Amino acid sequence: MEDLKINKKLDIRGQVCPYTLVKSKLGVESIEVGQIIEILLDYPEAADSIPKAMLNYGHSVLKVEKINLTEWIVQVRKEVED
Amino acid sequence: MEFTEEQLRRYSRHIILPEVGGKGQKKISQSKVLIVGAGGLGCPVGYYLAAAGVGTIGLVDNDRVELSNLQRQIAHSVKTLDMHKADSAKQTFEALNPDVNVVAIKERLNNKNILDLFKNYDIIVDGTDNFPTRYLINDACVMLKKPLVSGAILRFEGQVTTIIPGEGPCYRCLFEEPPPAGLVPSCQEAGVLGVLPGVIGALQATEVLKLIIGKGKPLKGQLLIYDALGVNFRKVKIPKNEDCPMCGKEPSIKELSDLSEEYCSI
Numbered sequence: 310m311e312d313l314k315i316n317k318k319l320d321i322r323g324q325v326c327p328y329t330l331v332k333s334k335l336g337v338e339s340i341e342v343g344q345i346i347e348i349l350l351d352y353p354e355a356a357d358s359i360p361k362a363m364l365n366y367g368h369s370v371l372k373v374e375k376i377n378l379t380e381w382i383v384q385v386r387k388e389v390e391d
Numbered sequence: 392m393e394f395t396e397e398q399l400r401r402y403s404r405h406i407i408l409p410e411v412g413g414k415g416q417k418k419i420s421q422s423k424v425l426i427v428g429a430g431g432l433g434c435p436v437g438y439y440l441a442a443a444g445v446g447t448i449g450l451v452d453n454d455r456v457e458l459s460n461l462q463r464q465i466a467h468s469v470k471t472l473d474m475h476k477a478d479s480a481k482q483t484f485e486a487l488n489p490d491v492n493v494v495a496i497k498e499r500l501n502n503k504n505i506l507d508l509f510k511n512y513d514i515i516v517d518g519t520d521n522f523p524t525r526y527l528i529n530d531a532c533v534m535l536k537k538p539l540v541s542g543a544i545l546r547f548e549g550q551v552t553t554i555i556p557g558e559g560p561c562y563r564c565l566f567e568e569p570p571p572a573g574l575v576p577s578c579q580e581a582g583v584l585g586v587l588p589g590v591i592g593a594l595q596a597t598e599v600l601k602l603i604i605g606k607g608k609p610l611k612g613q614l615l616i617y618d619a620l621g622v623n624f625r626k627v628k629i630p631k632n633e634d635c636p637m638c639g640k641e642p643s644i645k646e647l648s649d650l651s652e653e654y655c656s657i
Contacts, residue, residue: 331403335394335413366409391412 313371313384316344322351322380329355330362333383337368338391345371348383356381398490402444415604416444420490422603425449425512427500427528429476431583432518432542434466435592436599441484441491443600448484449494449512452476463585500524502647505531514599517541518592520578522569529554529562530647533638538609540598542591545576547584547619549591552610552629553598556638559611563644564632587619 319336321329329352336346348359360370360383367389375381394402394413405411405419424445426433429452437448454476456467464476471479477495484493498504505527509515515537517528525541532539532554539554541562554561594615601607614627636643 327403327407328399331399331406334407335399338413362407391409391414 313345315347315384316340317346319346319348321355322349324350324355325352326354326358329359333359333363333385334366337363337366337385337387340387342387342390345384345386348385349380350383351380356383359383360385398444401488401490405443410606411604415606418603418605419600420444420446422514423447423449423512424514424516424599425451425509426516426518427451427524428518428520429464429466429480430454430460430518430520431463431544431578431588432592432595433476433516434464434480435589436516436518436542436596437480437484437493438466438487439593439596440599441488441493443596444488444490445599445603446490447492447494447512449496449508450477450480451496451498451500451508452480453497453499463583463588465589500527502527502649505647506535509535509537512537514602515539516595516599518595520544522575526562526569527647530637530644532556533561534647538602540595540602542588542595544583544587544591545578546581547587549587549617549619551591551594551598551615551617552613553602555609555611560629560631561635561638563637564635564639565614565629567632567636584619587617590617590619 317336317340321332324332329350333348340346360373363370363385369386369388371386372384402416405416406413422445424440426437429450437450440448455473456471456476456479460467466480466483475497477497481493481495484491509531515532517525517539519525533556536556541552541554543550598610602609612629614629616625633639
């Protein structure tokens with residue numbers, strides 16, 4: 310699979326719920342519809358809750374990947390205006 | 392405007408709402424709301440708008456805090472007895488949220504000062520309980536084309552409506568003239584359940600926030616009536632009156648009238 314162009318990277322390691330979501334939501338607000346944001350996080354619950362929340366907002370979750378023992382990346386494509 | 396870490400925490404439950412988000416929260420922070428009356432309605436309205444982070448809250452009230460106010464006017468306390476209500480509420484709201492600039496206006500509204508006071512604000516909230524002031528506020532809002540969120544309470548019943556000049560009816564579309572003095576009893580004469588202004592004030596604050604973020608349907612052209620004893624909410628349609636003396640096709644009211652009656656803070 311070819312690599313997608315990432316328009317914005319967001320590092321929210323160290324953040325816990327609900328600030329993981331607050332920061333991710335603001336990150337998505339800062340990009341345009343059709344663009345992709347990659348979120349790097351280390352709060353285990355957020356690896357589950359952020360993708361669900363993004364789907365609820367109407368965006369697409371392109372990837373959820375555990376990259377090492379404690380960190381995940383979540384890729385989201387913005388699909389709707391805020 | 393970027394949020395500080397503290398603001399991200401304070402407003403997190405707003406920011407994660409799809410209808411608000413960071414954009415909506417910024418609009419709230421930049422908005423200016425004027426509340427007329429720091430009494431039963433003005434206290435909860437101001438309290439929630441301060442909590443929400445409304446940038447500037449103007450409070451118009453010339454009365455001082457009395458013990459009989461404390462049964463319902465939740466921004467005041469025994470510590471602020473005899474203080475101006477506008478100052479007392481300012482203290483309370485700024486203690487809740489230092490982001491908010493509360494402007495205490497210790498004046499009585501009249502036809503001379505009202506336009507100057509209103510022009511600096513985006514939205515006006517009516518928290519008075521006397522008809523001459525209610526009509527004066529309505530007329531000034533129509534003249535300035537300012538949205539007005541109006542509330543009224545008595546005994547166990549309250550009403551709310553949102554007036555958007557140019558789009559929906561105004562207060563005079565409903566009743567052209569105030570009722571004669573003495574016909575409608577005041578809270579002083581008839582009493583009011585202390586929690587009632589809390590319910591109605593919370594509804595008014597909700598309307599204000601919806602207008603600021605531009606989401607949902609404003610309570611325009613409708614009067615929401617809450618009956619606490621029967622636990623009923625009813626909505627009554629208010630048609631726009633083409634012959635309204637204030638906002639009709641050929642308005643007969645060209646200037647603001649003088650207030651003759653005493654101003655009563657709920």
